Amino acid sequence: MSRGMTVIVQSVTRLVAGMLFLFGCYIVLHGHLTPGGGFAGGVLIAAAFILVSLAFGSVENVEQHRYTFSSVFESLGGLGFLAIGLAGYLAGHQFLSNLWPKVGEPLTLFSAGTIPLANIAIAMKVGAGLFAIFLALGASRFVMKD
Amino acid sequence: MVPFIACLLLFLLGLYAIVLKRNIIKIIIGFSLMEYAVNLLFAFIGFKQGAIAPIITRLGMTQDFVDPLPQALVLTSIVIGLATTALMLAFAMRIYEKYHTFDITEIRRLRG
Amino acid sequence: MLPLFIIVPLCGAFLIPLLSRLWKGLADVVGNLVGAVLVGFAVYGVAALAGGSLPAVYAMGGWMPPVGIVLVYDSLTALVVLITNLVGFPALLFSTRYLDQYTGRWKYYSLFMLLLAGLNGVALSGDMFNMFVFIEIAAIASYALVAFGTRAEELESGFKYMVMGEVGSLLILLSVAMLYAHTSTLNMADMARVLQAGGLTPLSWFVLATMLVGFSIKMAMMPFHSWLPDAHLSAPAPVSAMLSGVFIKVLGVYAMSRVVFNVFGLTRSVAPQFFNLLVGLGLLSIIAASLLAINQKDYKRLLAYSTVSQVGYIVLGLGIGNYWAIVGALFHVLSHAVTKGLLFLASRSIERQTGTREIGNLGGLERNMPVTSWSYVLGSLSMSGVPPFAGFFSKLFIIVGAVEARMYWPAIVAGLFSVLTLGYLLKVINNVLFVNRDRNSSLVREAPAPILVALVMLTALALAFGLGFRPVLDWIVNPAAKVLTIPLTYAQMVLGG
Numbered sequence: 243m244s245r246g247m248t249v250i251v252q253s254v255t256r257l258v259a260g261m262l263f264l265f266g267c268y269i270v271l272h273g274h275l276t277p278g279g280g281f282a283g284g285v286l287i288a289a290a291f292i293l294v295s296l297a298f299g300s301v302e303n304v305e306q307h308r309y310t311f312s313s314v315f316e317s318l319g320g321l322g323f324l325a326i327g328l329a330g331y332l333a334g335h336q337f338l339s340n341l342w343p344k345v346g347e348p349l350t351l352f353s354a355g356t357i358p359l360a361n362i363a364i365a366m367k368v369g370a371g372l373f374a375i376f377l378a379l380g381a382s383r384f385v386m387k388d
Numbered sequence: 389m390v391p392f393i394a395c396l397l398l399f400l401l402g403l404y405a406i407v408l409k410r411n412i413i414k415i416i417i418g419f420s421l422m423e424y425a426v427n428l429l430f431a432f433i434g435f436k437q438g439a440i441a442p443i444i445t446r447l448g449m450t451q452d453f454v455d456p457l458p459q460a461l462v463l464t465s466i467v468i469g470l471a472t473t474a475l476m477l478a479f480a481m482r483i484y485e486k487y488h489t490f491d492i493t494e495i496r497r498l499r500g
Numbered sequence: 501m502l503p504l505f506i507i508v509p510l511c512g513a514f515l516i517p518l519l520s521r522l523w524k525g526l527a528d529v530v531g532n533l534v535g536a537v538l539v540g541f542a543v544y545g546v547a548a549l550a551g552g553s554l555p556a557v558y559a560m561g562g563w564m565p566p567v568g569i570v571l572v573y574d575s576l577t578a579l580v581v582l583i584t585n586l587v588g589f590p591a592l593l594f595s596t597r598y599l600d601q602y603t604g605r606w607k608y609y610s611l612f613m614l615l616l617a618g619l620n621g622v623a624l625s626g627d628m629f630n631m632f633v634f635i636e637i638a639a640i641a642s643y644a645l646v647a648f649g650t651r652a653e654e655l656e657s658g659f660k661y662m663v664m665g666e667v668g669s670l671l672i673l674l675s676v677a678m679l680y681a682h683t684s685t686l687n688m689a690d691m692a693r694v695l696q697a698g699g700l701t702p703l704s705w706f707v708l709a710t711m712l713v714g715f716s717i718k719m720a721m722m723p724f725h726s727w728l729p730d731a732h733l734s735a736p737a738p739v740s741a742m743l744s745g746v747f748i749k750v751l752g753v754y755a756m757s758r759v760v761f762n763v764f765g766l767t768r769s770v771a772p773q774f775f776n777l778l779v780g781l782g783l784l785s786i787i788a789a790s791l792l793a794i795n796q797k798d799y800k801r802l803l804a805y806s807t808v809s810q811v812g813y814i815v816l817g818l819g820i821g822n823y824w825a826i827v828g829a830l831f832h833v834l835s836h837a838v839t840k841g842l843l844f845l846a847s848r849s850i851e852r853q854t855g856t857r858e859i860g861n862l863g864g865l866e867r868n869m870p871v872t873s874w875s876y877v878l879g880s881l882s883m884s885g886v887p888p889f890a891g892f893f894s895k896l897f898i899i900v901g902a903v904e905a906r907m908y909w910p911a912i913v914a915g916l917f918s919v920l921t922l923g924y925l926l927k928v929i930n931n932v933l934f935v936n937r938d939r940n941s942s943l944v945r946e947a948p949a950p951i952l953v954a955l956v957m958l959t960a961l962a963l964a965f966g967l968g969f970r971p972v973l974d975w976i977v978n979p980a981a982k983v984l985t986i987p988l989t990y991a992q993m994v995l996g997g
Binding site: 458479 | 636640650651656658659662663666670680686
């Protein structure tokens with residue numbers, strides 16, 4: 243099996259994948275200011291990885307590693323979100339309370355307290371999860387063997 | 389009223405595909421249709437003539453916003469739809485591996 | 501305190517994939533730890549609610565209702581959370597030895613944790629859309645768990661279950677959308693105020709109809725029951741115990757009664773047609789499923805049909821709609837959860853040790869597997885309503901309610917088919933456990949210790965609910981029935997005044 247797609251797809255992917263990833267990060271980080279946020283940004287980040295995977299192909303070993311990494315990242319993202327929620331709880335407020343709602347200038351990047359952090363955690367969860375779904379569907383021969 | 393009826397029709401179309409189609413992939417498409425119908429219904433519920441998207445771009449805005457809550461709900465239900473569609477496709481793939489067909493009338497190893 | 505019911509299993513679900521990479525056994529440890537902690541929380545919750553020391557409404561993120569998302573812990577929630585975790589922990593304990601045949605135990609435990617989080621979330625949520633989200637979390641986890649073995653039949657029944665379950669979920673989502681359009685709020689208490697002020701419009705009937713169909717699919721009521729026997733046949737036994745014991749009650753019975761009684765504020769005098777429909781559906785489930793159960797040769801499928809018929813009793817009790825019938829229905833939720841969980845685990849223990857599920861191939865197991873056999877016997881007796889077990893009191897209260905409401909035919913049917921339940925369960929007990937000793941090879945041994953501990957725990961609970969029915973009634977069931985029979989209390993409690 244020859245690995246990956248044609249040279250045209252591969253060159254375009256080289257150009258686009260990085261920008262997709264960056265755009266995803268932008269959407270995540272500005273989630274509290276503009277449309278988008280953790281989920282949309284995470285999907286974009288996952289799309290960048292999926293594009294690379296599709297264009298360049300891979301072998302079983304690499305696929306296994308990618309699956310392991312994305313699964314670990316997904317769990318970390320979920321735990322991160324819970325930790326942000328619990329931080330509010332342990333600080334004596336309610337679960338998911340915003341710890342520093344007044345910090346920073348409104349409508350700038352550094353504002354809105356823990357909401358951007360929660361967005362980042364969600365983006366990790368969604369991006370890694372979606373990539374893991376892609377791997378599991380596209381390469382169930384390798385991955386599902388455990 | 390018309391948009392709501394259109395949503396219900398789309399919902400019933402999806403239900404039709406699920407109940408009467410024999411191909412697993414078409415059944416999954418039917419589920420997507422039903423989901424989109426409900427999402428569309430949510431979007432219509434929040435709509436208001438002449439209002440703008442509910443994003444605060446500067447302090448002290450006075451324009452009317454459309455209802456932002458249904459949009460948040462749609463986003464959530466899209467995420468759930470993603471999960472169910474992915475799980476169903478995974479089921480479809482594994483079933484194809486075992487039965488070598490997508491036709492549900494031939495996938496009948498269970499009795500009763 | 502309240503969000504911990506959801507956070508702890510979620511933490512478990514995310515920690516298990518990470519920790520099991522370090523050492524595979526950690527999945528068992530973390531899973532069972534979470535189960536034990538949740539049992540502690542649930543018991544503490546019931547006690548604290550009785551003592552009045554628990555805040556009943558918890559505003560997530562400090563946003564007060566009706567704007568913010570709230571968790572509500574009233575007596576009905578306490579009952580549902582209690583059964584979820586009381587059955588969940590033995591099921592997890594059972595899983596430690598059950599999973600020996602499968603690879604990827606961390607996936608199993610992770611999904612199981614998500615199932616627990618979803619079930620607890622449905623019970624606690626005071627917000628319509630959040631309830632739907634938790635329903636979906638629990639449902640998706642259960643679809644994956646049913647097909648966990650990934651053999652051909654398991655995938656087939658998993659897909660069948662998923663198709664039916666998702667149609668139900670989407671109908672529920674559709675009705676949530678229309679409720680939001682109608683009331684402009686998602687908080688269940690606020691919604692109740694708007695709906696009860698406006699009276700029953702054609703739109704509310706439409707919403708009630710879609711909700712009834714959606715929840716009926718979730719609770720496997722008779723016209724929509726066909727997923728349940730197949731799903732039980734292929735699901736791992738602890739998952740069967742959760743599905744039959746808890747899942748269909750939380751997602752179906754609890755969610756429906758919360759919406760019907762507390763959000764719409766229906767009572768028998770307001771909407772007799774709806775309650776008669778429930779009585780009819782309940783009777784249909786009792787009669788048809790019992791008759792189907794008698795002829796089954798596979799004892800797991802027999803138990804699955806018996807679940808459908810026992811859910812019929814619960815729906816019958818809710819449909820009769822007076823105080824004693826609702827007490828009976830809720831008591832039946834409690835007793836059936838424990839006993840059906842026990843029966844599924846015990847039958848899997850028999851299958852594990854003998855390797856067959858056909859009633860005709862088994863016999864005389866009592867000598868070799870005394871603990872499993874006697875827990876099976878006690879569970880069956882409780883299920884079929886023999887005094888002094890828990891099942892007797894629940895059915896008695898339903899029949900008392902029916903007689904009080906002057907519905908003599910439902911009362912007679914409920915009584916007669918309770919005897920029939922005893923009949924088909926005795927068939928299993930007699931053939932598998934006591935007679936036909938010649939069919940039994942002496943090589944069959946008793947199941948390993950964790951399985952026996954799980955069985956003994958559930959048996960003890962089934963006995964305790966029966967023998968100590970008075971305190972159970974006073975502390976758990978009666979307050980929960982009051983929540984349902986006095987519809988306005990819910991909205992007043994959440995919104996304050």
